[in-house]
Amino acid sequence: MVDWTEKYRPSSLSEVRGNDKARDALAEWAETWEDHREAVVVHGSPGVGKTSAAHALASDAGWDVVELNASDQRTADVVERVAGEAAKSGTLTGGSGGKKLVLLDEADNLHGNVDRGGSAAITRLVKEAPQPVVLVANEYYDMSSALRNATQDIEFRDVSKRSIVPVLRDICRREDIDYDEDALKAIAEQNSGDLRSAVNDLQALAETDRKLTEDDVVMGERDRSQGVFDFLDGLIKTHGAEEALQAAYDVDETPDDLLNWVEDNVPKDYYGDELAVAYEFLSNADIWLGRVRATQNYSYWRYATDNIAAGVAASRQHDHGGWTRYGPPSYWRKLGSSRATREKRDYVARHIAETAGCSMATARNDVLPFLAAMTHHCKNRELTVAMAAAYEMQEEHVSFVTGSGETTNKVESIVADAEELREAAAVDHSGGAFEGAVRDDEDEDDQDVLADDDEETAADDEHDSGDDDSQRGLDEFF
Numbered sequence: 001m002v003d004w005t006e007k008y009r010p011s012s013l014s015e016v017r018g019n020d021k022a023r024d025a026l027a028e029w030a031e032t033w034e035d036h037r038e039a040v041v042v043h044g045s046p047g048v049g050k051t052s053a054a055h056a057l058a059s060d061a062g063w064d065v066v067e068l069n070a071s072d073q074r075t076a077d078v079v080e081r082v083a084g085e086a087a088k089s090g091t092l093t094g095g096s097g098g099k100k101l102v103l104l105d106e107a108d109n110l111h112g113n114v115d116r117g118g119s120a121a122i123t124r125l126v127k128e129a130p131q132p133v134v135l136v137a138n139e140y141y142d143m144s145s146a147l148r149n150a151t152q153d154i155e156f157r158d159v160s161k162r163s164i165v166p167v168l169r170d171i172c173r174r175e176d177i178d179y180d181e182d183a184l185k186a187i188a189e190q191n192s193g194d195l196r197s198a199v200n201d202l203q204a205l206a207e208t209d210r211k212l213t214e215d216d217v218v219m220g221e222r223d224r225s226q227g228v229f230d231f232l233d234g235l236i237k238t239h240g241a242e243e244a245l246q247a248a249y250d251v252d253e254t255p256d257d258l259l260n261w262v263e264d265n266v267p268k269d270y271y272g273d274e275l276a277v278a279y280e281f282l283s284n285a286d287i288w289l290g291r292v293r294a295t296q297n298y299s300y301w302r303y304a305t306d307n308i309a310a311g312v313a314a315s316r317q318h319d320h321g322g323w324t325r326y327g328p329p330s331y332w333r334k335l336g337s338s339r340a341t342r343e344k345r346d347y348v349a350r351h352i353a354e355t356a357g358c359s360m361a362t363a364r365n366d367v368l369p370f371l372a373a374m375t376h377h378c379k380n381r382e383l384t385v386a387m388a389a390a391y392e393m394q395e396e397h398v399s400f401v402t403g404s405g406e407t408t409n410k411v412e413s414i415v416a417d418a419e420e421l422r423e424a425a426a427v428d429h430s431g432g433a434f435e436g437a438v439r440d441d442e443d444e445d446d447q448d449v450l451a452d453d454d455e456e457t458a459a460d461d462e463h464d465s466g467d468d469d470s471q472r473g474l475d476e477f478f
Contacts, residue, residue, distance in 0.1 A: 004203045005196050008171055010056045016049055017167050018159030018195065023053060025154045030057055030132065039126035039133035041107065041148070043140040044156030047196035051105055053156070054134045058101040063132070067103045100131045107135035108142035120354060120392060126150050144347055146392060158193025161185065167195060168202050172212070179212040186217040228253055228261055229326055235262065235313055236269045237320045244313035248305050255304040259285055260329035262308055268324050274317040281311025344400040351391035368401070375402045378410055388418035389425070 010016050016023045022042075029040050042050045058065045104122065123146050126133050137143055140153060168184045171177075187205075191198040205212055231251045235244045248258065259282060266278050285307035292300045345364065348371075352363035375384040378398075388398050398404070398411050405411065 004171060004175075005199050008167075008174075008199065009052050010049070011059050013053065013056045013060050016053050016056055018163035019044075019049065019053070019156045022154050022156045026053055026057055027060075029152060029154070030061055033132050036152075039129070039135060039151045041135045041137055041140065041143070041151045041153040042156060043108075043137040043153060045158050045193065046138055047194035048156045048159055049195060050136045050156050051103075054101070054103050054136060057134075058103075061099070061101075063099045063101045065101050065103055066131075067105070102129060102131055102133040103136070104133070105136045106138070107147070108137035108139045120351065123147050123150060123392070141343075144350070145343070145394065145396070146347075149394075159195040160193070161188040164188035164191070164195055164198050168198060171199065171202060172206075175206065177206050177212065180214055182214040183212040183217050186214050190217070227251075228258075232261060232265050232326045233324070235309060236266060236316070236324070239313050241310035241314045244309040245306065248309035255285070255301045255308065256289055257329075258308055259289065259304070262312055264329045265324075265326045266312060268326065269320040270315070271318075274315050278312045278315040281307040281315060284311070341400070344397055348391055348393065348397050348401060351393075355390060372401050372403070378402050378404050378414060381410075381414065385414050385417045385421060388414055389421040392422070393418065 013023050013027055022044075026040070026042065042054060044050055055065060057063075102125070107122070122135075123144070126135070126147065127150050135143075135147075135151065140148070140155070165181075165184050165188050168187060169179075169181075172179045172184070184202075187198050187201050191201065201217075202212075205216055228251055231247050234247055239247060251258065253261065263279075263282050266282075267275060270278050285304040288300050288304040288307070292298055292304070345368070346360070349360050349363040349368060352358070352367050353360050356363070356367070358367070371387060374380060375387055378384045384398065384402060387393070387401070391397070393401070393415065395407070395411050395415050398414055402411075
């Protein structure tokens with residue numbers, strides 16, 4: 001059977017439901033693209049129609065689509081190949097004015113060595129591509145600040161129940177399915193703003209019965225996870241080991257997050273020996289989770305869950321009746337308060353990893369401390385400029401690494417000099433962001449000319465020694 005989410009994907013922006021304001025903003029962005037020539041980030045929860053809206057826009061405008069999916073290995077080479085495809089004239093295949101829409105899905109999922117160089121290449125793409133670019137993301141602030149600063153953004157909100165029901169009603173009519181209105185309302189209600197999931201549920205129910213009633217929807221509703229607070233209440237106060245383990249499987253939390261919840265809340269009721277035994281089980285769970293992170297073998301998760309749920313329940317030695325105010329893990333609050341700092345750290349570490357070909361962990365733990373020591377308070381200005389150029393740093397990143405004030409004249413001038421150094425390096429080494437490599441024979445001719453004119457250029461080299469030293473510093477970083 002054909003997937004209905006594809007079969008009934010909107011073919012025009014006018015058919016996009018539930019996000020009229022965002023739809024109109026996207027249409028306006030496309031109509032005025034020649035004036036601003038900026039890329040746009042379309043972001044929002046999964047299933048609200050972001051990618052469908054981008055395809056519908058291209059259909060309305062008569063643009064071909066050049067798409068780079070998250071399943072592709074988005075290295076710098078792949079991104080630049082896509083940019084090259086986008087740069088080709090579209091007149092041979094039709095289109096409006098020869099334009100093509102470059103579409104990058106899951107733009108918030110660029111990290112690690114798998115996408116080595118991809119993030120920087122995409123940033124260059126959105127700044128320099130001769131065609132319209134749409135980035136699609138679930139979490140806008142998971143994207144790098146450089147990418148956010150180089151783009152416009154349009155937020156797609158969750159689709160309301162009132163907007164989902166007419167879509168389901170239209171599909172039922174097209175598929176000749178009898179339905180009760182309450183059945184469609186129930187499907188819309190249980191999918192909480194996710195239009196794609198609502199259509200999938202409708203298709204699953206229609207496969208078994210051509211007449212949909214509200215009872216069919218309730219009986220066919222997918223298992224819903226219980227709330228974490230209900231789980232904690234049962235785990236700490238009443239459940240036996242087996243019951244607690246089963247309840248853990250019904251909670252929509254990973255074992256890592258579940259460990260944080262239990263670790264922070266179990267001392268609110270447990271005490272003495274039972275608390276010590278419970279923490280021993282939680283310690284064992286943490287060991288198993290460490291093995292998951294080290295080996296990427298997620299079958300170990302079940303052993304962690306055994307200790308978190310069954311182990312803590314089995315540790316109970318006293319009656320813990322009454323009501324207890326449980327709360328989210330304090331670890332999360334600490335992460336929230338330090339988010340801005342971590343974003344700066346990870347931005348720099350990501351660029352170090354892409355440039356040096358190392359892991360993010362190595363960049364954070366081994367390289368960053370040396371950079372901080374060598375550029376402390378920007379005392380070695382030449383090196384600080386080269387660092388900022390090599391890792392595409394803005395004022396906030398230079399301030400983070402060097403410990404200097406973000407808005408000081410010194411930091412601002414360093415970032416300005418770094419930008420000039422990057423532009424000079426791009427001209428010298430690449431001939432443009434998306435052009436091919438310089439031919440070897442041209443390199444050899446250049447070397448011959450330099451050898452012949454060595455004596456003549458000696459004086460110039462001495463005069464420009466400051467610029468050459470900066471360029472050498474940038475070369476070393478690259």
